[in-house]
Amino acid sequence: MSIVGTLTETDPRLLAIAGGVASTFYIHKFPMRGDHALLSEVALGALLYVVDRSVGGASFTKAVGFAISMVAIQFLTVVGATVAYRLSPLHPLYKFPGPILNKITSLKLAALVYSGKRYLVIKEMHRKYGKFVRTGPNTLSINSIKAVAPLYSSSTSFNKSKAYIPGGVQGHGLFFIQDREEHNTRKKLWAPAFTPSALASYKPAIEKRVDQLIEVLPKRAKGPHGTIDFTEMSAHWSYDVMGELAYGRANKIEMMEEGDPKGYVESGQLATIAWESLGEVPSLFDLAWYLPLAKSMSALEKLGENMIVNRAKSNEGNSNDLASHLLGEHDPSAPKLKAEDIKVDSFTVIQAGSDTTAGVLIFVLYFLLRDPESYARLQAELDQAFPEPDAPINLQTLNRLPFLGAVCEESFRLGTPFGGLPRIVPQGGHVLDDVFVPEGTIVGVPPWTTQTSPENVYPEPEAFRPQRWMPGGLGPENKIVKQGILSFSYGPFACIGKSLAQQELRLVTTKLLLNYHLKLSPEFDNEKFVAGIDNMRATIFRYPLLITAERRV
Numbered sequence: 001m002s003i004v005g006t007l008t009e010t011d012p013r014l015l016a017i018a019g020g021v022a023s024t025f026y027i028h029k030f031p032m033r034g035d036h037a038l039l040s041e042v043a044l045g046a047l048l049y050v051v052d053r054s055v056g057g058a059s060f061t062k063a064v065g066f067a068i069s070m071v072a073i074q075f076l077t078v079v080g081a082t083v084a085y086r087l088s089p090l091h092p093l094y095k096f097p098g099p100i101l102n103k104i105t106s107l108k109l110a111a112l113v114y115s116g117k118r119y120l121v122i123k124e125m126h127r128k129y130g131k132f133v134r135t136g137p138n139t140l141s142i143n144s145i146k147a148v149a150p151l152y153s154s155s156t157s158f159n160k161s162k163a164y165i166p167g168g169v170q171g172h173g174l175f176f177i178q179d180r181e182e183h184n185t186r187k188k189l190w191a192p193a194f195t196p197s198a199l200a201s202y203k204p205a206i207e208k209r210v211d212q213l214i215e216v217l218p219k220r221a222k223g224p225h226g227t228i229d230f231t232e233m234s235a236h237w238s239y240d241v242m243g244e245l246a247y248g249r250a251n252k253i254e255m256m257e258e259g260d261p262k263g264y265v266e267s268g269q270l271a272t273i274a275w276e277s278l279g280e281v282p283s284l285f286d287l288a289w290y291l292p293l294a295k296s297m298s299a300l301e302k303l304g305e306n307m308i309v310n311r312a313k314s315n316e317g318n319s320n321d322l323a324s325h326l327l328g329e330h331d332p333s334a335p336k337l338k339a340e341d342i343k344v345d346s347f348t349v350i351q352a353g354s355d356t357t358a359g360v361l362i363f364v365l366y367f368l369l370r371d372p373e374s375y376a377r378l379q380a381e382l383d384q385a386f387p388e389p390d391a392p393i394n395l396q397t398l399n400r401l402p403f404l405g406a407v408c409e410e411s412f413r414l415g416t417p418f419g420g421l422p423r424i425v426p427q428g429g430h431v432l433d434d435v436f437v438p439e440g441t442i443v444g445v446p447p448w449t450t451q452t453s454p455e456n457v458y459p460e461p462e463a464f465r466p467q468r469w470m471p472g473g474l475g476p477e478n479k480i481v482k483q484g485i486l487s488f489s490y491g492p493f494a495c496i497g498k499s500l501a502q503q504e505l506r507l508v509t510t511k512l513l514l515n516y517h518l519k520l521s522p523e524f525d526n527e528k529f530v531a532g533i534d535n536m537r538a539t540i541f542r543y544p545l546l547i548t549a550e551r552r553v
């Protein structure tokens, strides 16, 4: 007989069940890292094996079987007790409606995020269940602009949830810092790189890269129709811009020239997919980091590290590049960031600034090419403002063009890459839109839902209608409620690169339309393109935007 049986004379299966119930209470009170939980289970199994063999005198096979069955019973008890608790009135979110599987396990939400269609499904859930939907055991989606200020933009706005912990990455970067105070300190370091004068100083570098795009575009044409994969082109352009802005002359990112042989764009996308989906189940994320796939996910992280290390050593950077701020070159007496933190901030610059802008540029062209009237109107506005297509663009003129502004705003609205902006309800809970939400709940206002809701944007909220942003809009019923537009979020954690992205987008759209007659390629398949849009912090286009470009004379 095993030691457990000898000592207690109780059926060991009952002890395993009791252990499972106790573990359930423990892990709900003190959530555990996934790799630590797995390790504890393995350690428990090993302990049971050793005890059963040495004290009970069992054979190897019997002791292994005993250890496995006890661990399995304990584990299944944890699963069963967790499901029962999450569906029971004892759970703090019991009163909130939502699909039953979502209430039971965060794996359901993670799978939805992974599918890239969270933005569409969550909107549908709100239509079915109302303003508050329980999208995970401990997660609420809130379709209410009254929740925007408390969650994001007020002085007491909530901290970021654990969805922002970037798996096995060592070090803290601005985007991933959850705590408001720590975030505030780091943001002071970044902020000087995004002042209006700093932005104006980036114009020559952005314009140089836009001119390079204009040059390279026809060289990418392939096949009988001269088809250009603009999804790839846009990503390469965008990475080159961020490389130049971040590391100045020390930049080695040259994708328009050399392509992307090391697969950095794909690596960034894989990391985004993993962060965004597994962020909903952080305990699984801790395990995923040990898989071989993590290696390809971390290629971009490595690039960020190499670039900032080179930049720091080489003295080749510009005094106003983004790295100069992260490296503290403007104030030698100020405390320096730890090397591992600089590394994370370095790849944050590249990734946060590239995939997002590249995605919205793809949407700008897609929408314009599907809407010849808007295309023609924009081209006329640009031709009039800039009669010399090759001359440098005057920023003041550029920023004053109303229809260009309207096209960009409408593309940010419909091409928003962020499916969710999860925050955590602070101690004591909080009343959100007249409903009490318990502390510790993960809450978010879903950008796509609010941005395409007829309550916030009217008429035709899901259609590309740039005129809605112009004086007079789409008629007397025209409506745009600002708090409903979350493309760049609001408040302390909002996008620090918003003005930069706007400037980049205006410049590149202008030069593209001034220099080329752009069209959708005959090879382009609209249905496949739309079905292939996956929205997850960056937009992943599973099917490319295929265009043709004919030089204007």
Ligand code: HEM
Pocket (backbone or CB within 6 Å): 174, 175, 176, 187, 348, 349, 352, 353, 354, 356, 357, 360, 412, 416, 417, 418, 420, 421, 422, 486, 487, 488, 489, 492, 493, 494, 495, 496, 497, 498, 500, 501
């Ligand atoms: C179309 C382009 C862009 C869009 C739609 C966009 C959108 C956003 C959004 C919604 C957030 C908040 C995310 C959250 O709370 O989870 C964010 C954060 C951020 N964005 Fe952007 N972004 C764009 C371009 C850029 C660019 C060009 C940069 C340049 C470096 C940038 C840098 C950042 C950084 C560093 C953060 C983290 C800010 C913080 O935590 O304080 N973004 N972005």
